Amino acid sequence: MLLTGASAGIGADMARQIAPTASRLILVARRRDRLEALAAELKQLRPALTVDVEPCDLSAPSEVEALLARLPDVDVLINNAGLGDMGLFEDSTTAKIDQMLQVNVVALTRLTHALLPGMVARKRGGVLNVSSSYGFLWTPGAAVYIGTKHYVTAFTESLRSELRGTGVVVTQLCPGPVESEFEDVAGSLLDQKPPRLVMLPSAVAARHALDAFRADHAFVISGWIPSLVLRIAGLTPRWLNRLMMAPMARMLRQHHDPRGRR
Numbered sequence: 001m002l003l004t005g006a007s008a009g010i011g012a013d014m015a016r017q018i019a020p021t022a023s024r025l026i027l028v029a030r031r032r033d034r035l036e037a038l039a040a041e042l043k044q045l046r047p048a049l050t051v052d053v054e055p056c057d058l059s060a061p062s063e064v065e066a067l068l069a070r071l072p073d074v075d076v077l078i079n080n081a082g083l084g085d086m087g088l089f090e091d092s093t094t095a096k097i098d099q100m101l102q103v104n105v106v107a108l109t110r111l112t113h114a115l116l117p118g119m120v121a122r123k124r125g126g127v128l129n130v131s132s133s134y135g136f137l138w139t140p141g142a143a144v145y146i147g148t149k150h151y152v153t154a155f156t157e158s159l160r161s162e163l164r165g166t167g168v169v170v171t172q173l174c175p176g177p178v179e180s181e182f183e184d185v186a187g188s189l190l191d192q193k194p195p196r197l198v199m200l201p202s203a204v205a206a207r208h209a210l211d212a213f214r215a216d217h218a219f220v221i222s223g224w225i226p227s228l229v230l231r232i233a234g235l236t237p238r239w240l241n242r243l244m245m246a247p248m249a250r251m252l253r254q255h256h257d258p259r260g261r262r
Contacts, residue, residue: 002026002074004058004111005081007034010130010178013206014078015042024050026074028067029081030057058107059099074115075125079108079152082130084145088252097144104148109155119168126169128213129156133176133226137233138241140249153219160218172219173209176226178202198225 001022005011007029018025019042027035032055039051056067058081082104085096112127119125134146135153153172160170177199205222212220221227233241 001076001078002028002071002111002115003078003080004028004107005130006038007031009202010173010175010206010209011078011080012038013203014080014210016045017203017206017210019046019049022049024052026052026054026071028054028056028058030055059102061102061106061110064107064110068111068114071115073118073122075119075122076128077111077115077126078128078130079111080128080130081107082132082148084142086142086145088141089143092144100144100148104145105151108152112159116168120163120166123167125167126171126213127156127159128209129170129172130209131156131172131174131219133174133221133223133230135172135174136230138245140245141252157218169213169216171209171213171217173205173212173222174219174226174230175200175205175208175222176229178205178222198223 001018001024003011003015003018003025006015006027011029012034015025015027015038025042027039029035032053035053035055039053042049042051054067054070056063058064083100085092085100108129116127119127129152131152132146132149134142135149138146138150153174156170156172163170179199179201200223208220208222221230236244
């Protein structure tokens with residue numbers, strides 16, 4: 001089993017929850033020190049578990065290709081790595097945009113494309129993608145991030161349809177706000193964090209994802225508030241959604257500092 005974004009948040013909690021039953025776990029993330037600390041924790045939890053640490057910057061295509069060249073056969077791929085950027089699109093740097101596209105879209109697609117044929121040939125295994133509730137919604141202030149999550153959601157749904165009857169499971173997690181390091185990298189809209197009421201512990205989101213994957217569900221929306229919001233949004237005409245988003249867009253524009261970033 002290969003898990004990207006394993007050094008923190010949902011990824012680290014997935015690793016802890018997988019460890020009691022897995023035979024081999026390949027941990028992928030940029031930070032070697034965190035991966036090694038997590039591997040030691042997992043080995044202490046279950047000494048029989050084989051844990052491979054694979055430091056890799058998924059935003060660098062050359063590192064992704066080098067990783068693929070080193071990998072053994074992988075039965076389960078968990079594409080958890082992802083990052084965001086909050087604020088007006090014009091304020092984001094080219095480097096940050098490229099990094100989001102590479103990690104959230106290109107690396108996820110490349111890993112899946114490389115590892116899926118072996119699963120199909122063996123008629124077992126699966127792909128678990130971590131998308132977002134934003135995979136079904138949109139809002140001003142996160143255009144590229146939301147665009148990448150729409151890709152992940154549509155890609156995963158299409159892939160699941162293609163693989164029906166092959167023995168390969170395809171599932172996605174679509175969480176709302178999760179208690180993790182995401183905002184430390186992405187920032188926050190209008191310098192405000194989401195209310196504590198809507199924040200979900202990363203361990204809970206990890207459990208929801210793994211339970212859905214084991215049950216061969218198409219997707220799971222983690223958290224009752226995001227689930228309610230998505231139900232309402234699904235019944236709301238797109239023109240009305242745009243109208244409802246207009247006040248937030250105006251606030252973001254008023255908050256914008258034309259001299260530089262937020």
